[in-house]
Amino acid sequence: MMNADELIESYVSDVVKRLPRKQRVDVALELRSLLAEELGPDAEPERARELLRTFGRPAEVAARYRPTLHVIDPADARTFRRVSLIGVAVVWLLGVIDVALDAGTVPAAQLVPRWWFNAGLAALWWPGFLGACFVAAAWVRRRWPRLAEWKPRAVDRDQVNRVAYAAGGAAAVLGTVVLAVPSLLLDAVWGGRAAPEAYAALAYDDGFARTLGPVVLVVLGANIALLVALAVRGRWQPLTRRLDLGLTVVTCAVLTWVLVAARPFESDPANETVRLALLLIIVVSLIGAAYKVRNLRLRSAITTHP
Template sequence: MNADDLVESYVSDVARLLPRKQRDDVALELRTLLRDELEAKAATAGRPADEEMARELLTGFGPPREAAARYRPHLTIIDPADSRGFLRVAGGGIAVIWLLGLLAAFQRRPVGSAGDVLAVLRDWWLSVGPQVLWWPGLLVVCYATAAFVRRRRPESGAWKPRRGDRDRINRVGYLAAGAFFVSGTLVLIDPGRMLEYVTGGRAAPAAYQAFVYDDDFFRHRAPWLLAFMVLHLAFYGVMIVRGRWNPLTRQIDIALGLTVCAILTWVLLAGDIFEARPTDQLTKTAITLIVITSLVDLSLKLRRQWRRITHRPYA
């Protein structure tokens, strides 16, 4: 096989790996490129191009699949700019799902010995462990869709300057959060009366029984929880009136958030909240979600606070 035959065979193998509409153009370009380089190589060697010289050139050019990859349009599922964000969201989501599954596993089975703990961990892993992979799979679809939209509509990803005054309070958001805290506080004070108000007194007696507090919770944990919920609500009111953050209020916000998370965790682990088992389980699940969400939010606030302290301009 002479040098021209080797080049033509290589070009043919590369072209077969490309989409049909690209094959002719790429084959012509690659053939011209290889022949020019082969002629330059022969001129440098001071002898006509031969099979050995052609093999050396083609070996350096790479296998046909690698050469085809250089011509083939890149298939990007997740944009490189989104890679770190994808890993953070995927890892954080998996951790949250595993934690929720672990708490649910411990609530389903009483633990009295090390063997019981191992049994709970085994059940948790079999029910939640590998199945959690649906989350990164869903994220791949979401990020791939976002990347596709950005490629088709570049204006959708255009840069927009961030709000200049970052110390200004979003009063609408804080009013919504305040309404949430007020409703939660009212439910904590008297869930039965709130049920009567919502249903207009038409709820069945069994429904009221579902919202009877456990005596230990009502005597020992509820007062502390209520006190800090009222304190947090008062802080929200102050911030809505002030309309701006300062270093002290940011520190108070973080301290209050950590304290409320600690109290909610204590409430969650110290025993029953309601006498009715279904209501108790539903309430504990809601508290778990609130604690996890709050901890994520607090971690972001602490990170921003650290950047402010170290005078990093992009905090």
């Protein structure tokens, strides 16, 4: 059970992570001092919970410290804006990459119109969908306020879920084996009775198998080793966080190399499918890397000062 100081620290952390970076340190110090003074020394955890419950949801408290965009609910405005822009940017980026890869087969005059009608306009449905979701969420919070009550959580961001990381490592090993020998997947699904055409469709190009293929396997092996190390250790460390970011950058670089300069399979349909999968993996990985960097900066900004 968390004591009063841990409850305050968890609450302050949830508040300041919703603020711009330049405000986080000052607000964390001010809010931590205000709550500690209001609570007094040697307070019981239950009293601390009641104080934090009456103080308001972290999103609402954060809204008091910054000007908000009144898009949906004031407390949700910044999240709505960020998620909307990220979603539109991702769809646009995928569209740009797709058009760039087809630049050699499509007349130059058609590239921009093709991008605009395939991805440019299509991306604009995302803010509308988000708007409907945020409106529904706000209605639910007003209708059943207890569902939106803040619940304390431990602020130990270094601890990892060993079971989840072990499962992720096992899944990564299985996926790497199937990637190295695709026929294993066909044998498992069809019991060795798949059509010869299916095996031919998943046959690797000889040039790729000799050059880039081993590089991809080495990078995947390094990622698996990191997952296993985290599952065994049970905690993040500065070294493992740096390795994680470095491996993400290297993985994206190698996959981009495959995407642009390689033809992994002998079959054209298989290569088209792989190209789409690589696009999604690269974009998701880069977003994940940006999120990790943001969290590292947040950890540094809200560290308790003596």
